[in-house]
Amino acid sequence: MNLILKKVIGLMNKQEIFERVFHHLWNQNKQSSIKEGDSELGSCMYRTDDGRMCAAGCLITDDNYNPDIERTTVSAPRVLRALVNSGVPRDLISFVGDLQQIHDSWEEYHPVSFRKHIVTEFMTIGLASGSDLDTDFIVEAVGNENSNVY
Numbered sequence: 332m333n334l335i336l337k338k339v340i341g342l343m344n345k346q347e348i349f350e351r352v353f354h355h356l357w358n359q360n361k362q363s364s365i366k367e368g369d370s371e372l373g374s375c376m377y378r379t380d381d382g383r384m385c386a387a388g389c390l391i392t393d394d395n396y397n398p399d400i401e402r403t404t405v406s407a408p409r410v411l412r413a414l415v416n417s418g419v420p421r422d423l424i425s426f427v428g429d430l431q432q433i434h435d436s437w438e439e440y441h442p443v444s445f446r447k448h449i450v451t452e453f454m455t456i457g458l459a460s461g462s463d464l465d466t467d468f469i470v471e472a473v474g475n476e477n478s479n480v481y
Contacts, residue, residue: 341418345426348390348419349457349464352430355389356449357472362437363388375435376401377410386434387427392417405431429456 343351363383364375377388377400387405388396395413403410405428415421433452437445450473457466 342420343390343418343423344420345423346464348423348427349430349453350468352386352389352427353449353453353469354472355384356386356434357446359383361445362434374402386430387414390414390417390419390427404428 361383362375363377363379363385365379375385376383377391378384378396378398384391387410391400391413395416397409397413400407400410400413405411405414405424411421411424414424414427419427433449433456436452437443437448443451450469453469454466456462457464457469
């Protein structure tokens, strides 16, 4: 894609998405989900009423968010449109889906804290064979926290 066009429409690159989602989940330190009825498991949400956002939800701008996208996958046309209109390139939607899976795969009753889960999973993606992602920012975030926090 033409660099000038990228700057005009504000498209993010893979590293920017990786860092934005990590920092969002790290700072939020909990899943974006709601409990329904008697279920012990929560339903993951792009956004909750108390302001939490999932891995894909934090990439969707306020102008492009619509509650109709809830309970649909990242590849659903409405979500895809919201992400692309928010600056996520179409060819990185699958990558956003991978990051979304990190958010969705953690359960409240899991013995590993949410932060430890995201650090482990993001480092796995970042250090994967053939990955061009820089993970130094993850090491820095963990280093800036008290080791007992996560």
